[in-house]
Amino acid sequence: MKNRVVCYFSAIQTEQPVVYRLIKNYDLIINILKADINPQKEGYLVVEMEGEKDKYEGGIAFLKNLGIIVEPLSETVLWQEDICIQCGACASFCPTESLSIDRDSMLVSFENSKCVVCGMCLDCCPTRAIKLHFEVKEAV
Amino acid sequence: MTVEKTYEEINARIKRGEAVVVTAEEVIDYVAENGYEKAVQEIDVVTTGTFGPMCSSGAFLNFGHSRPRIKMKKVWLNGVEAYGGLAAVDAYIGAAQLPDFDPENKVFPGRFTYGGGHVIHDLVAGKEIRLEAIAYGTDCYPNKKVDTIITIDDLNEAYIFNPRNAYQNYNCAVNLGDRILYTYMGILKPRLGNASYSTSGQLSPLLNDPYYKTIGIGTRIFLGGGTGYVAWNGTQHHPNVLRGENGVPQVPAGTLAVIGDLKQMTPDWLVGLSFIGYGATMAVGIGIPIPILNEEILRYTLVKDEDIFCPIVDYNEGYPYSKPIDLGFANFKELKSGRIKINDKEVITTPQSSYPRARKIATILKEWIQRGEFELSRPVAMLPSADANIEFKSIPERSPSEIFLNGRNRRG
Numbered sequence: 206m207k208n209r210v211v212c213y214f215s216a217i218q219t220e221q222p223v224v225y226r227l228i229k230n231y232d233l234i235i236n237i238l239k240a241d242i243n244p245q246k247e248g249y250l251v252v253e254m255e256g257e258k259d260k261y262e263g264g265i266a267f268l269k270n271l272g273i274i275v276e277p278l279s280e281t282v283l284w285q286e287d288i289c290i291q292c293g294a295c296a297s298f299c300p301t302e303s304l305s306i307d308r309d310s311m312l313v314s315f316e317n318s319k320c321v322v323c324g325m326c327l328d329c330c331p332t333r334a335i336k337l338h339f340e341v342k343e344a345v
Numbered sequence: 346m347t348v349e350k351t352y353e354e355i356n357a358r359i360k361r362g363e364a365v366v367v368t369a370e371e372v373i374d375y376v377a378e379n380g381y382e383k384a385v386q387e388i389d390v391v392t393t394g395t396f397g398p399m400c401s402s403g404a405f406l407n408f409g410h411s412r413p414r415i416k417m418k419k420v421w422l423n424g425v426e427a428y429g430g431l432a433a434v435d436a437y438i439g440a441a442q443l444p445d446f447d448p449e450n451k452v453f454p455g456r457f458t459y460g461g462g463h464v465i466h467d468l469v470a471g472k473e474i475r476l477e478a479i480a481y482g483t484d485c486y487p488n489k490k491v492d493t494i495i496t497i498d499d500l501n502e503a504y505i506f507n508p509r510n511a512y513q514n515y516n517c518a519v520n521l522g523d524r525i526l527y528t529y530m531g532i533l534k535p536r537l538g539n540a541s542y543s544t545s546g547q548l549s550p551l552l553n554d555p556y557y558k559t560i561g562i563g564t565r566i567f568l569g570g571g572t573g574y575v576a577w578n579g580t581q582h583h584p585n586v587l588r589g590e591n592g593v594p595q596v597p598a599g600t601l602a603v604i605g606d607l608k609q610m611t612p613d614w615l616v617g618l619s620f621i622g623y624g625a626t627m628a629v630g631i632g633i634p635i636p637i638l639n640e641e642i643l644r645y646t647l648v649k650d651e652d653i654f655c656p657i658v659d660y661n662e663g664y665p666y667s668k669p670i671d672l673g674f675a676n677f678k679e680l681k682s683g684r685i686k687i688n689d690k691e692v693i694t695t696p697q698s699s700y701p702r703a704r705k706i707a708t709i710l711k712e713w714i715q716r717g718e719f720e721l722s723r724p725v726a727m728l729p730s731a732d733a734n735i736e737f738k739s740i741p742e743r744s745p746s747e748i749f750l751n752g753r754n755r756r757g
Contacts, residue, residue, distance in 0.1 A: 290396070290616055290628055290699050290702055291699045291700075291701040291702055292397070292628075292696055292697055292698060292699045293695050293696045293699070293700075294531045294541065294695050294696070294697055295695075296683075296693075296695045297531075297532075297534070297539040297541070297693050297694075297695040298532065298539075308681060308682055308683050310701065311696070311699075311700035313701075328454075328532065328621045329531055329532045329621070331398065331531075331618035331619055331620055331628075331697075332616060332619075333458070333619060
């Protein structure tokens with residue numbers, strides 16, 4: 206099985222070579238998507254973990270035993286209005302019309318609640334005003 | 346009574362702050378409400394605007410000299426090469442230039458996240474730019490290498506010179522093939538999955554002066570947030586094409602070469618763009634004032650979206666291989682509505698050029714003129730118009746003979 210999770214660390218846990226253990230002991234394929242560990246050694250790790258079901262669950266249990274908080278990753282699409290030049294090219298690609306053009310004013314707008322995070326809009330934006338945002342809590 | 350106004354009369358009113366200025370959108374309603382006669386007497390200027398990707402753009406830069414002096418052979422700005430085949434410390438950075446080590450389309454489709462257009466955007470935003478240059482060294486220019494950090498304030502001159510901007514009309518791009526296409530018109534979904542168009546329709550400069558009766562060499566314009574000038578006709582200027590009864594070309598026609606001081610422009614109106622699978626380029630903001638000299642000029646500015654037609658072109662085979670595939674025409678009212686019919690199929694339409702930004706440019710230019718900050722200039726020479734006999738040429742296919750095989754025809 207394969208999942209994307211966010212792991213929240215405190216200072217004590219970062220002394221552990223966590224990723225090494227996941228690979229070595231649980232035979233998991235680990236892809237680190239994003240990481241931020243601050244000088245106080247607290248922070249988070251966004252990882253994609255892939256492996257056999259029992260091994261995967263073992264790995265998650267290992268993390269939780271260390272006191273690391275593991276949560277499913279929630280991605281959101283971020284429309285950066287200050288970078289958007291209001292061309293409207295994205296509106297051809299958004300399947301839920303969360304990115305859409307008001308056909309009178311021709312203004313582009315983004316309705317977050319309709320977005321299903323398919324990512325179709327990321328490639329077609331010439332100013333790269335749309336990006337994927339990993340939802341990560343401020344502090345643990 | 347026929348009305349004839351002169352540039353001098355209009356400029357005198359601008360100086361007194363009395364000029365009546367409307368945008369190319371507003372003029373349509375103005376005439377509908379007040380009538381033709383009144384409009385031609387009262388309106389002095391109609392402002393236009395366009396903001397879209399314009400690949401044939403770039404800037405001339407003079408860096409000043411290093412100590413010791415250098416005759417730059419190759420020049421890079423943030424890793425993007427600028428053409429240095431000019432005097433010692435002059436260079437031209439083109440909007441479509443890519444960094445030397447860009448992966449391009451080796452892993453298709455390429456991302457093209459940074460290019461010459463982004464360098465110009467960063468320069469005009471006042472950001473620090475890495476300048477690298479190499480040279481072979483001469484007695485007068487002994488230095489062989491420069492590697493430093495500059496901003497636009499460190500340059501002696503920085504001016505935009507765009508060989509082809511403000512295309513008068515453009516294709517509406519579609520894909521008749523079975524695979525997704527990555528083009529300069531954006532991503533085109535297979536089997537007529539979408540249609541992509543570019544120009545600001547009834548706000549577009551050259552669609553409001555279809556025969557270039559007021560827009561000519563020396564016309565002062567809004568360029569990149571500052572003032573600039575029309576320098577020449579643009580490359581591929583092809584005015585003698587199919588036109589409607591209103592004089593508006595129904596295929597890509599006239600173009601403009603424009604020039605202006607980059608130092609007084611702003612990053613809002615020169616924006617680096619990345620077209621996936623195609624390359625990097627730059628969106629350029631252009632606004633052109635049209636003096637209402639007489640009734641004929643006013644009539645041209647009344648053009649509406651529904652009166653402007655553009656050809657629907659297949660980018661699977663039609664455009665790349667110049668195959669004549671007739672898909673008909675669409676008008677801009679239909680294109681802006683979001684749906685057009687092609688071969689009985691309803692197709693979603695989206696723009697590449699920004700209509701809201703075009704409207705903003707026309708409005709800013711209107712305000713500049715109303716405040717007396719921007720006077721109109723009479724062209725010093727006119728552009729070739731519909732009566733010109735310009736042939737649209739292609740690269741000839743010829744086999745180089747022996748004397749050319751070293752890459753050039755050596756003399757003697």
